Amino acid sequence: MNPAAASVWNEAQARAGAAAQAQRRRVTIDPITRLEGHGKIDIFLNDQGDVEHAYLQIPELRGFEVFSIGRPAEDMPQITSRICGVCPTAHHMAATKALDDLYQVEPPPAARKIRELVYNAFMLEDHALHVYLLGGPDFIVGPDAPKEQRNVVGVVQKVGLETGKRVISMRRRVRELIAYFGGKVIHPVLGLPGGVSKGLKPEDLPRFKELGKDAVEFALFTLQVFKDIVLRNPEYVNLIKSESFTHRTYYLGLVDAQNRVNFYDGQLRVVNSTGKEYAKFPAQRYREFIAEHVEPWSYIKFCYLKPLGWHGFEEFPQSSVYAVAPLARLNVADGMATPYAQKAYEEFFQTLGGKPVHHTLANHWARVIEMIYAAERIVELLNDHEITSTNLREIPQAKPKTGIGVVEAPRGTLFHHFETDERGLITMANLIVATQNNAARIAMSVDKAAKGLIKKGKVDEGLLNRVEMAFRAYDPCFGCATHALPGHVPLCVNIYDRNRSLVRQLRQGC
Amino acid sequence: MPAKPKIGFYWCASCGGCEEAVVDFAEDILGVVEAVDIVFWPCAMDFKKADVEAMPDQSILATLVNGAIRSSEQEEMAHLLRRKSQYLIAYGACAHLGGIPGLANQFSREHLLRFVFEEAPSVVNPNKVRPALDAEVKGHHLTLPELRHVVRTLDQVVAVDFYIPGCPPTPKITQAALKALLGGNLPPRGTVLAPDIALCEQCPRKATKPADLSFAEFRRTHVTHSDPEECFLAQGIVCMGPATRGGCEAACTCGNMPCTGCFGPTSRVRDQGAKILSSLCANLAPKQGKEIAEVLAGIPDPVGTFYRYGLPKSLLRRRVDLPAGNGNGKES
Numbered sequence: 001m002n003p004a005a006a007s008v009w010n011e012a013q014a015r016a017g018a019a020a021q022a023q024r025r026r027v028t029i030d031p032i033t034r035l036e037g038h039g040k041i042d043i044f045l046n047d048q049g050d051v052e053h054a055y056l057q058i059p060e061l062r063g064f065e066v067f068s069i070g071r072p073a074e075d076m077p078q079i080t081s082r083i084c085g086v087c088p089t090a091h092h093m094a095a096t097k098a099l100d101d102l103y104q105v106e107p108p109p110a111a112r113k114i115r116e117l118v119y120n121a122f123m124l125e126d127h128a129l130h131v132y133l134l135g136g137p138d139f140i141v142g143p144d145a146p147k148e149q150r151n152v153v154g155v156v157q158k159v160g161l162e163t164g165k166r167v168i169s170m171r172r173r174v175r176e177l178i179a180y181f182g183g184k185v186i187h188p189v190l191g192l193p194g195g196v197s198k199g200l201k202p203e204d205l206p207r208f209k210e211l212g213k214d215a216v217e218f219a220l221f222t223l224q225v226f227k228d229i230v231l232r233n234p235e236y237v238n239l240i241k242s243e244s245f246t247h248r249t250y251y252l253g254l255v256d257a258q259n260r261v262n263f264y265d266g267q268l269r270v271v272n273s274t275g276k277e278y279a280k281f282p283a284q285r286y287r288e289f290i291a292e293h294v295e296p297w298s299y300i301k302f303c304y305l306k307p308l309g310w311h312g313f314e315e316f317p318q319s320s321v322y323a324v325a326p327l328a329r330l331n332v333a334d335g336m337a338t339p340y341a342q343k344a345y346e347e348f349f350q351t352l353g354g355k356p357v358h359h360t361l362a363n364h365w366a367r368v369i370e371m372i373y374a375a376e377r378i379v380e381l382l383n384d385h386e387i388t389s390t391n392l393r394e395i396p397q398a399k400p401k402t403g404i405g406v407v408e409a410p411r412g413t414l415f416h417h418f419e420t421d422e423r424g425l426i427t428m429a430n431l432i433v434a435t436q437n438n439a440a441r442i443a444m445s446v447d448k449a450a451k452g453l454i455k456k457g458k459v460d461e462g463l464l465n466r467v468e469m470a471f472r473a474y475d476p477c478f479g480c481a482t483h484a485l486p487g488h489v490p491l492c493v494n495i496y497d498r499n500r501s502l503v504r505q506l507r508q509g510c
Numbered sequence: 511m512p513a514k515p516k517i518g519f520y521w522c523a524s525c526g527g528c529e530e531a532v533v534d535f536a537e538d539i540l541g542v543v544e545a546v547d548i549v550f551w552p553c554a555m556d557f558k559k560a561d562v563e564a565m566p567d568q569s570i571l572a573t574l575v576n577g578a579i580r581s582s583e584q585e586e587m588a589h590l591l592r593r594k595s596q597y598l599i600a601y602g603a604c605a606h607l608g609g610i611p612g613l614a615n616q617f618s619r620e621h622l623l624r625f626v627f628e629e630a631p632s633v634v635n636p637n638k639v640r641p642a643l644d645a646e647v648k649g650h651h652l653t654l655p656e657l658r659h660v661v662r663t664l665d666q667v668v669a670v671d672f673y674i675p676g677c678p679p680t681p682k683i684t685q686a687a688l689k690a691l692l693g694g695n696l697p698p699r700g701t702v703l704a705p706d707i708a709l710c711e712q713c714p715r716k717a718t719k720p721a722d723l724s725f726a727e728f729r730r731t732h733v734t735h736s737d738p739e740e741c742f743l744a745q746g747i748v749c750m751g752p753a754t755r756g757g758c759e760a761a762c763t764c765g766n767m768p769c770t771g772c773f774g775p776t777s778r779v780r781d782q783g784a785k786i787l788s789s790l791c792a793n794l795a796p797k798q799g800k801e802i803a804e805v806l807a808g809i810p811d812p813v814g815t816f817y818r819y820g821l822p823k824s825l826l827r828r829r830v831d832l833p834a835g836n837g838n839g840k841e842s
Contacts, residue, residue, distance in 0.1 A: 044650045055652060063622035065630065067613040071814045074732035078770065079814075082610040085527020085678065099732070165537070172536040183765020184758075185534070186527040186678050190765060193732050197766040291634040294627050296645040297652040301626075301633065310634070395733055417631070424732075425810055430630050496650075 041467065043450050043495045049457025054450035056443050056471070058300040068429040073102055073400060073420050077191040080416065080431070086129075088187045089122035089178065090409035090434075093264070094416040096191030101284070102403025102418060103396030105194035110389035114196050116264045117381040118181050118188070119407065123263050124215060124374040125174040126410040127326075127367050131222060132167045135364055135472050139230045143239065143469060159225060170218045173211050180204070195393035202388045212382050215375035216340070219368070223344055226368050231351070240361040241352070244452040245470060248273040248315045248358050249441055250305060250322035253329035254408045255280075260337040261329050261373060263408040269332045270305065273316035275356040278305075283406035286415055290432065293440075302440040303432065313444045321444070324412025324437040325474055326366035331356035336369070338376035344369045360445055363473040367410075400424045409434045411474065438474050445470040457497070515571040515692060518562075519551040519601075520591060522584040523611055523661065524577030528602040531678035538685065545692060546571075559587070565594050572597040572691055574674070578604040578611055578822065579662040592668040597691065599703075601684075603677035603772045605664040606702075608822025610677070612661045615821050615828035616813065619659050659833045663823045673702040676758060677772035677819055683757050704757035706777050712756040713763050715741045726795040728808025731767065742768040746808075748815060753779060753786035772819045781825045783816030 081088035156164035182188025291306035308320035412434030742749035750771035
């Protein structure tokens with residue numbers, strides 16, 4: 001073939017090849033683009049068939065910050081609760097605390113205690129949901145159990161129908177307490193700047209005290225279930241401690257004046273990967289310490305420690321990535337504020353080799369310890385003679401400008417920041433939610449799990465479950481994280497070979 | 511034994527609160543599970559779109575869809591579920607009326623993206639990077655779906671047979687609706703399956719509602735010590751009760767906060783916001799322009815107050831300069 005003909009031939013071949021490849025790409029991308037609102041993982045392999053990189057993408061965004069503009073600030077607790085129907089109370093309370101700050105008003109003691117009571121009740125029932133229904137099946141039923149059994153039905157088979165009923169009934173009763181004060185449990189209405197809308201009638205106190213007592217028993221029972229099923233099984237303990245599920249990062253969480261875990265109030269404390277305090281600051285200074293990084297491949301923003309700068313998805317020592325949620329809260333604290341929780345806290349660190357614990361799967365255990373604290377705190381608050389006081393409001397007098405509020409949501413630290421005009425109408429709203437704080441570390445966990453499981457082009461059947469386990473331990477809420485919905489994590493995993501063509505697709509719930 | 515009726519649940523743009531509302535059946539959920547065959551429920555069961563596509567048309571008795579319609583995927587699922595279901599039911603305020611996310615119809619997509627990725631005070635983004643529909647990262651090609659311009663209700667996309675209102679619906683009205691459905695005891699298509707009475711009828715404060723309201727001022731909740739037993743309107747606090755359907759059993763007023771309207775209007779009202787607006791304005795005490803303006807200053811956000819859950823379904827629908835049609839800027 002003469003050189004000119006060869007050149008034409010080769011060019012035509014290249015064009016056809018590119019078209020075919022593009023065609024293949026289009027075929028594979030089409031189903032993916034239909035997965036809006038779902039988690040999506042793209043995994044890229046190298047020449048040896050090993051993982052080059054795995055990306056967890058969050059493909060949706062809603063924009064509560066923007067459509068809050070022009071709304072009266074006092075409506076924000078009810079508007080922002082609609083970010084998430086699973087953790088509405090967290091958004092409701094963070095916004096309410098931001099309003100206290102906005103109007104420079106301190107709630108009367110009873111109002112503060114009612115908020116804390118409702119908040120701990122919420123933490124207890126939400127954690128119970130995760131332990132028994134969402135994340136628990138990984139351990140209670142077992143990480144290698146067939147998928148059909150790794151759900152609530154499998155949990156009930158393992159722990160018994162009576163226990164299953166006990167979980168359902170306990171959650172219902174705790175949620176009734178939230179509805180008593182909040183009007184309704186999903187999207188409650190109690191929060192106002194400087195107080196709450198409704199108090200506790202003395203005649204209703206005995207039944208809630210009964211509930212508090214049962215809640216402590218239930219939480220301690222849950223710890224026993226966890227010990228019996230997980231900690232007595234060396235394989236599970238090894239899995240928790242395994243390198244594939246370990247990351248050395250910073251941790252962030254709220255602590256009280258004695259540096260003990262607190263969900264409702266306190267200062268933010270950051271410890272480094274050796275457990276040393278790196279920073280401690282009030283919520284109002286969050287912008288000095290926390291920044292958000294944007295990547296072109298996800299709608300989620302990635303938080304990092306601002307003074308250190310963004311160094312990518314890196315672990316210690318080149319890292320500015322931090323984690324939040326139960327494990328992080330235990331890591332940043334010096335202890336728990338209630339006796340049974342303190343005992344469980346000490347056992348946790350003794351068993352896992354001291355502070356801080358870097359094993360992502362230890363979040364499950366930490367969550368049970370937090371259930372005990374929440375239940376004990378409910379009892380303390382109900383025994384407080386001020387809890388039935390009718391002094392529930394301090395009417396705002398100050399001119400509003402800026403308000404920042406923080407709480408520990410079940411899934412980690414949650415910031416609400418509002419700015420208003422003189423009439424208290426929102427001019428700017430900034431929300432940093434729990435899962436966003438964890439986003440960088442979750443992305444690292446997915447990448448690490450994929451790298452550990454895919455070797456020489458062989459895709460392990462257990463991949464999807466192990467990858468899911470890596471991020472399910474964080475109990476992530478991508479609905480919250482992108483202020484988008486739905487707040488659940490159906491998942492699609494795509495695996496591309498070195499030619500970037502799709503070789504495998506695994507889906508769950510999408 | 512005759513086969514159990516098939517029921518499906520699906521979510522579109524929602525917060526998960528509607529799913530929690532079903533979980534809040536608590537012990538009663540066991541009865542539902544016995545009576546029906548739940549053929550899909552993505553948040554609780556593994557489910558593939560292909561499984562639904564393979565079902566014969568009309569083979570599902572009813573599908574309850576929650577969430578507003580925001581994306582092409584949701585629109586496609588709505589059409590598919592419509593075809594497979596004898597009854598398509600809009601479940602909850604977002605599917606019924608657009609819901610709180612429907613307030614986004616007042617703002618452009620560009621405004622949203624610019625704030626979130628460039629202007630938010632905690633963002634550090636000197637190069638103004640934005641999530642891209644096609645991104646090249648370390649030689650890896652990654653794609654993201656496009657965000658849509660407007661939020662729509664379910665019935666703005668497909669025909670809807672029944673509505674179960676509320677943000678979220680209560681377990682009680684949901685169970686009543688399921689019972690009517692399974693008993694074949696259904697009202698005419700298009701009915702909202704909740705009491706067709708104003709919320710005031712269910713409100714424990716009803717006796718204190720004046721026959722002749724007169725507003726010399728409107729008081730905002732955060733600066734008002736409200737009486738826990740007196741009608742909010744009698745106290746000069748805006749309450750959506752008169753323009754809102756009952757069914758929640760006055761949950762919010764029992765929490766000592768006014769109704770914000772999540773159950774939508776009764777069957778006799780076309781536009782919930784216009785209804786309450788006209789009734790409040792007709793009862794203003796002052797009759798002169800300047801004094802009227804002073805009283806109305808007590809309602810600084812009329813859209814967010816009167817259309818908090820219903821902007822997409824209302825006569826207003828969206829900001830006038832936002833693209834219409836299927837909402838993605840590409841008219842179909």
